[in-house]
Amino acid sequence: xxxxxxxxxxxxxWEEMAKVIPALLMVGLPNTLILAVASxxxxxxxxxxxxxxxxxxxxxxxxxxxxxxxxFRGLPAILVILVxxxxxxxxxxxxxxxxxxxxxxxxxxxxxxxxxxxxxxxSGIQSVEKGQLEAxxxxxxxxxxxxxxxxxxxxxRRVLPALVNQFISLLKDSSLVFMLGxxxxxxxxxxxxxxxxxxxxxxxxxxxAGVLYLILTVPLTHFVNFIDHRLRTGKPEKKxxxxxxxxxxxxxxx
Amino acid sequence: MTEFASGTLTxxxxxxxxxxxxxxxxxxxxxxxxxxxxxxxxxxxxxxxLLRVMNRxxxxxxxxxxxxxxxVLKDNPDELRQRIGMVFQQFNLFPHKTxxxxxxxxxxxxRKLPREQARAEAxxxxxxxxLKHKADSRxxxxxxxxxxxxxxxxxxAMNPEVMFFDEATSALDPELVKGVLALMTDLAKGxxxxxxxxxxxxxxxxxxxxxxxxxxxxxxxxxxxxxIFTAPRTERLRGFLSDVL
Numbered sequence: 001x002x003x004x005x006x007x008x009x010x011x012x013x014w015e016e017m018a019k020v021i022p023a024l025l026m027v028g029l030p031n032t033l034i035l036a037v038a039s040x041x042x043x044x045x046x047x048x049x050x051x052x053x054x055x056x057x058x059x060x061x062x063x064x065x066x067x068x069x070x071x072f073r074g075l076p077a078i079l080v081i082l083v084x085x086x087x088x089x090x091x092x093x094x095x096x097x098x099x100x101x102x103x104x105x106x107x108x109x110x111x112x113x114x115x116x117x118x119x120x121x122x123s124g125i126q127s128v129e130k131g132q133l134e135a136x137x138x139x140x141x142x143x144x145x146x147x148x149x150x151x152x153x154x155x156x157r158r159v160l161p162a163l164v165n166q167f168i169s170l171l172k173d174s175s176l177v178f179m180l181g182x183x184x185x186x187x188x189x190x191x192x193x194x195x196x197x198x199x200x201x202x203x204x205x206x207x208x209a210g211v212l213y214l215i216l217t218v219p220l221t222h223f224v225n226f227i228d229h230r231l232r233t234g235k236p237e238k239k240x241x242x243x244x245x246x247x248x249x250x251x252x253x254x
Numbered sequence: 255m256t257e258f259a260s261g262t263l264t265x266x267x268x269x270x271x272x273x274x275x276x277x278x279x280x281x282x283x284x285x286x287x288x289x290x291x292x293x294x295x296x297x298x299x300x301x302x303x304l305l306r307v308m309n310r311x312x313x314x315x316x317x318x319x320x321x322x323x324x325x326v327l328k329d330n331p332d333e334l335r336q337r338i339g340m341v342f343q344q345f346n347l348f349p350h351k352t353x354x355x356x357x358x359x360x361x362x363x364x365r366k367l368p369r370e371q372a373r374a375e376a377x378x379x380x381x382x383x384x385l386k387h388k389a390d391s392r393x394x395x396x397x398x399x400x401x402x403x404x405x406x407x408x409x410x411a412m413n414p415e416v417m418f419f420d421e422a423t424s425a426l427d428p429e430l431v432k433g434v435l436a437l438m439t440d441l442a443k444g445x446x447x448x449x450x451x452x453x454x455x456x457x458x459x460x461x462x463x464x465x466x467x468x469x470x471x472x473x474x475x476x477x478x479x480x481x482i483f484t485a486p487r488t489e490r491l492r493g494f495l496s497d498v499l
Contacts, residue, residue: 138338154348
């Protein structure tokens with residue numbers, strides 16, 4: 001019985017949880033969201049560029065995209081975060097005059113996300129039937145306009161579930177920026193839980209942080225399933241029987 | 255009904271190779287303004303490729319393309335394609351846009367018409383093909399025949415001088431073929447210049463002014479439909495006709 005009590009106290013010490021919850025919500029949650037959303041948005045923009053390069057007719061552009069993707073997908077996230085966050089900090093200090101590693105954390109997460117998102121976009125764009133580009137070009141649109149108006153919007157729509165999955169990954173990976181040693185006001189969910197654990201020697205604050213992550217990620221995974229299902233089945237309208245003759249032929253009868 | 259901006263289209267000695275595969279081996283095709291030329295022949299003979307070369311979706315290796323007697327090979331290919339409408343076997347409507355947006359997209363983005371005016375013109379085109387009431391549906395909710403008529407309206411909206419049809423009825427259920435062929439017949443009789451790649455021998459025989467029989471990348475025989483269908487001069491055309499008729 002003692003053992004059970006001890007376990008309950010280690011993981012579910014409500015007092016310790018209650019103490020950390022304000023900081024988790026007021027500081028950790030906004031910072032985690034800022035890190036994930038900012039790197040998600042910038043990563044999507046960079047990823048779209050990588051995808052366009054990846055399918056380009058220019059072999060040089062394809063190579064650049066390929067090498068970039070191989071590197072940033074092939075390295076552990078924590079290594080990229082440390083290398084960028086520490087390695088670029090003198091340059092960042094030169095430019096911004098600030099020692100704050102926070103922007104570099106966003107940059108590192110962006111560079112990683114772009115590699116994955118670029119591959120997601122590329123597979124989506126390449127899954128659009130060749131006839132779409134052909135029809136658009138036959139209307140007189142240039143390659144660029146055809147991609148922008150016809151092909152890319154369809155490609156992105158198809159990979160929305162994979163994009164949301166990638167965003168879930170970012171939410172979780174944003175915890176790794178704790179390695180860069182952020183100021184107290186810049187700390188995200190994991191770091192706040194971890195600090196409280198270190199201070200109290202009790203795991204409950206980390207459990208609270210974990211619950212907060214789940215509150216963010218579980219609805220998103222269900223949202224993925226929802227849009228995935230919706231994209232596959234659509235919202236069916238009722239079809240009508242085809243009427244035969246079209247009334248264009250006034251000239252034909254004359 | 256609307257007047258078509260018909261032009262005369264000529265392909266001269268067109269050659270195209272994909273690697274070692276010599277797909278077009280010196281094709282000549284002349285389509286007089288306001289007439290319909292049909293192109294028939296076995297699968298893989300290069301008919302569909304010929305259409306794509308003549309609107310420069312694929313650039314020919316050799317030869318010339320003339321519209322109203324003037325070579326268009328040095329023109330901007332995007333501008334050339336605005337003058338030549340094309341209808342595909344698989345319709346290729348844009349599934350993420352409504353029927354009306356499919357028709358008005360090029361009017362807005364290429365002709366730079368304001369949204370309202372583009373929509374009005376698109377509705378007019380849809381009315382001509384009998385599908386104005388479907389303007390706000392998605393293509394996926396239309397039958398194949400309806401989709402193909404939208405595709406025709408989309409091409410006509412740009413007021414093209416020539417219309418290409420690439421096996422426009424081959425992907426349709428048999429009962430839907432008639433409606434699309436009727437529309438194509440109306441266009442032909444209305445004075446549109448058309449090049450029709452088709453397996454519909456009835457259409458080729460009864461509607462077109464000139465029939466071109468292609469096989470293995472060359473024009474084997476060309477002439478008025480009576481001659482092609484009742485007095486074929488080559489063994490290859492006789493063989494083909496006996497296979498398909």
